[in-house]
Amino acid sequence: MDTTQAPPDTPAPALERAPRGARSRRLWRRAAIGVLWLTSVGVAVLWLAGGGAQELTRLPGGALASMGRMTGLVSANLLLYQVLLMARVPLFERAFGHDVLTRSHRAVGMWSFWLLVAHIVLLVLGYAADSGMQPLLQLWALVWGYPGMLLATAATLLMILVVVTSARRARARIRYESWHLLHLYAYLGVGLAIPHMLWTGTDLRTPLAAGYWWALWIAAVGSIVLWRIVLPVVRSLRHDLRVASVERDGATGVRVHVRGRDLDRLGARAGQFLIWRFLDGPGWMRGHPFSLARSPRRGELVLVARLVGDGTARLRDLRPGVRAIVEGPLGVLTGEARRTRSLLLLGAGSGVVPLLAILDEEPYGWGEATLVTRDSAPEHLLGGEHVRALVEGRGVRHVPLHGPRAGGRSSWLPSDWEGWDGADLVRSLVDVRDVDIYLCGPDAWASAVRHDLFRAGVQPGRIHQESFTS
Structure with missing residues (x-):
């Protein structure tokens, strides 16, 4: 255990800590939870307005189909919130912190997937009960006979791919870069699922229902475009972030120094991290999370990473002057x-x-x-x-x-x-x-x-x- 005695002339600095930051975070969290509850209640209202409760009394086909519609609505709502949770939306980032959002993103995704499975099974059984067809034949008829269902089927297959490759055992066998690329198919799945909701969804035919879903889709897409593409590019160009130097850090690490203009206005704090992309050639679009290794108040951004894969290994080959694009700062460990x-x-x-x-x-x-x-x-x-x-x-x-x-x-x-x-x-x-x-x-x-x-x-x-x- 290493200890150091204090020199006699070393005064202890004053610690001034106002509770404003903690209160602000509590307010953000309450606002975020309020939004989540409000929209969840909205989904139930849409189902009731579409006659969902009345259909429950029509056994067995009507009840099964009605529950299928409800699980489909909740699944779609969770799926869009899964996108929003990882869109770097300040409301959620400040309320919960990035690590909580990451775990919530995974949990919400699994709930959305299994509700999607329930949606398909219940609808098929409900329609089959009404038509007298075998369930598999009814499924075939739904896929080929209803508008948008082929696209919805493709969306379901993409969701299955993402869920399977996101399992911990599968993740352990897949390179991070490959997993990240496969994970992006979830966005394509969301897009392919939308047409069948608009064309065949009985719960989206009222102005209120259509307005709600359009607002949520626009919010999800707009958040991705704004906070994950536009703002990172604008900020990085404004601060002119460029690699200053690269050096080894111990036996297994690499240290990268990045400098730029007015870095104090980036808003980063010690303990936070950024999603880094270096414009050094093919593969630059894959972002990697690296923590700040020094206080950003020192006039530069320093990241330290362990050499464990392709994404970190390429850091060794960065040359001074290479431009960096960053998302963030993220995290609440400050x-x-x-x-x-x-x-x-x-x-x-x-x-x-x-x-x-x-x-x-x-x-x-x-x-x-x-x-x-x-x-x-x-x-x-x-x-x-x-x-x-x-x-x-x-x-x-x-x-x-x-x-x-x-x-x-x-x-x-x-x-x-x-x-x-x-x-x-x-x-x-x-x-x-x-x-x-x-x-x-x-x-x-x-x-x-x-x-x-x-x-x-x-x-x-x-x-x-x-x-x-x-």
């Missing part, structure tokens, strides 16, 4: 949530990077900040030189936890620390009654850390976490 003088920051792998930027930017006295890093080997630590500078120049205590995983109760510790209880280790490092804890790393590791933090007596509101799992 000093805005901090309320105490004492800091405990725990990071694993690439999760160490944003924590170093926070230590760059936040005020604290000598010995008031403790950094715990976890890697498979000491040479794999990202930002090693930065860590040493923080220890020597600002009195940060560094606790390196390197080596194979422990097999005991506290699985987030390395095997050399297997005799320690994780909760006892936390209590030995900080006063858990008066500390803000920043946590960043793989989900399984972070979950084990949180478990021990709670056992140590840390209040949930003092833990600030960001997940990198997509």
